[in-house]
Each structure stands twice: as structure tokens, then as C-alpha cells.
Amino acid sequence: AQSVSQHNHHVILSEAASLELGCNYSYGGTVNLFWYVQYPGQHLQLLLKYFSGDPLVKGIKGFEAEFIKSKFSFNLRKPSVQWSDTAEYFCAVSAMEYGNKLVFGAGTILRVKS
Amino acid sequence: NAGVTQTPKFQVLKTGQSMTLQCAQDMNHEYMSWYRQDPGMGLRLIHYSVGAGITDQGEVPNGYNVSRSTTEDFPLRLLSAAPSQTSVYFCASSPTTGKNTEAFFGQGTRLTVV
Numbered sequence: 626a627q628s629v630s631q632h633n634h635h636v637i638l639s640e641a642a643s644l645e646l647g648c649n650y651s652y653g654g655t656v657n658l659f660w661y662v663q664y665p666g667q668h669l670q671l672l673l674k675y676f677s678g679d680p681l682v683k684g685i686k687g688f689e690a691e692f693i694k695s696k697f698s699f700n701l702r703k704p705s706v707q708w709s710d711t712a713e714y715f716c717a718v719s720a721m722e723y724g725n726k727l728v729f730g731a732g733t734i735l736r737v738k739s
Numbered sequence: 740n741a742g743v744t745q746t747p748k749f750q751v752l753k754t755g756q757s758m759t760l761q762c763a764q765d766m767n768h769e770y771m772s773w774y775r776q777d778p779g780m781g782l783r784l785i786h787y788s789v790g791a792g793i794t795d796q797g798e799v800p801n802g803y804n805v806s807r808s809t810t811e812d813f814p815l816r817l818l819s820a821a822p823s824q825t826s827v828y829f830c831a832s833s834p835t836t837g838k839n840t841e842a843f844f845g846q847g848t849r850l851t852v853v
Contacts, residue, residue, distance in 0.1 A: 629781075634779060657840075659841065659842075661844075667846075668829065668844045668845060668846045669829065669844040670844075671841055674841055715781060717782075719840075724787075724789070725770070725833075725840060726772070726784060726787060726797070727772070727782075727831070727842055729774075729782040729783070730781050731779055731780055731781040732779075
């Protein structure tokens with residue numbers, strides 16, 4: 626079965642600091658990879674996705690993620706965070722062999738101090 | 740542009756009561772699913788459906804029933820609510836079960852069982 630591990634549950638940063646959130650998954654086959662964001666009191670929104678091609682994926686709001694197949698990783702990055710990036714971030718994986726069911730990590734709560 | 744609509748947004752139940760969480764999508768998506776979100780555990784799949792008339796269990800199906808009589812609707816039924824079912828529930832849909840699909844989420848239903 627697939628599993629997703631997010632390295633940090635809580636991250637606190639000051640504005641303008643750089644962000645990297647770790648995500649590792651367990652499945653060795655072909656995967657689809659996603660990062661979702663949940664702002665306080667809101668539903669999940671897609672930040673970015675990787676299906677194939679360039680392993681460096683750019684998403685909305687200045688976020689990017691790099692797929693490293695050899696490390697089973699899909700880390701999320703942002704060079705300079707803003708107070709408005711305060712949210713919970715979820716990494717998710719799906720694979721055709723598992724019926725494309727989305728499997729989520731436990732989430733990372735990011736708090737950006739102004 | 741409704742997307743995925745969940746009702747109600749909030750609900751308080753007494754232990755033993757039953758209720759149905761509604762989910763509807765207007766994007767003609769084949770694939771629909773229900774997740775529950777609990778602090779520190781991410782989103783866990785309860786049930787899913789790959790098309791009208793077809794449903795299957797996810798990771799945490801106990802205490803929940805689903806049906807899919809139409810493409811648009813995917814209600815989640817709690818037969819006898821328990822405090823352990825206090826959670827935030829999200830419905831999601833995606834175009835197909837094929838490769839390269841992303842999930843679209845509803846606004847969530849916050850359920851408290853007392």
C-alpha cells in the first residue's frame with residue numbers, strides 16, 4: 626500500500642524566510658504527486674501537481690516542488706514566504722495501480738510571523 | 740461554477756443518531772470520494788466511487804455507508820453516530836480514474852458528535 630510521510634508537523638518562519646517542506650512516498654511505481662494547501666477555515670486547494678516530464682514543477686503563489694524519483698521525494702519550496710502563506714500543507718500521491726486513490730500525508734502547519 | 744458542493748457545513752449530532760452528508764458535483768466527474776480530516780492525521784479515505792452504481796471502501800470505512808445512484812451525487816451516511824466520528828469531512832471528485840487526474844474538493848462539513 627502507498628504511504629506518504631511529511632517530515633515536519635509544525636513550521637514557524639518569519640516573513641521573507643525561505644521554505645522547504647519535505648514529502649516522501651513509499652510506492653516504487655509510476656505516481657502522480659500533488660501539494661494541496663488549506664487556509665484557515667477553508668477547503669483544500671491545489672498548489673501544484675506532477676504527472677510526468679520536468680521534475681521541477683511550478684505552482685501558484687510562487688511555490689515550486691521537485692520530484693526526485695531516486696529519493697521518492699516531492700519537496701515543496703518557496704524562496705520568500707509571506708504572512709498570507711500561513712496554512713496547512715498536504716502532500717498527496719496517487720498511482721494507477723491503486724485505482725488513482727489519493728493518499729495524503731499528515732500535513733504540515735506553517736505559521737508565518739509578520 | 741458550483742464545482743463540488745457539500746451540505747451541511749456544520750452539524751452536531753447526539754451519539755446514536757443517524758444522518759446523511761450530501762455531496763454533489765456538476766462537472767460530470769466519474770470519480771468521487773469521501774475523506775475525513777483529523778488533526779495530525781491528514782485526510783483519510785472513507786469510501787469512493789468510480790462511477791454510478793459502483794462504490795468501494797477506503798482506509799476507514801467502518802460506521803459509514805455510501806451509494807452512487809447518479810453521476811452527480813455521492814451521499815455519505817452515518818448509521819449510528821459515535822464521538823469518534825467527530826471530524827471534518829471532505830468530498831472530492833475527479834474526471835476519471837485514469838492517469839493525470841486531479842481531485843477537486845468541497846468546502847467540508849464539520850461534524851461534532853456529543
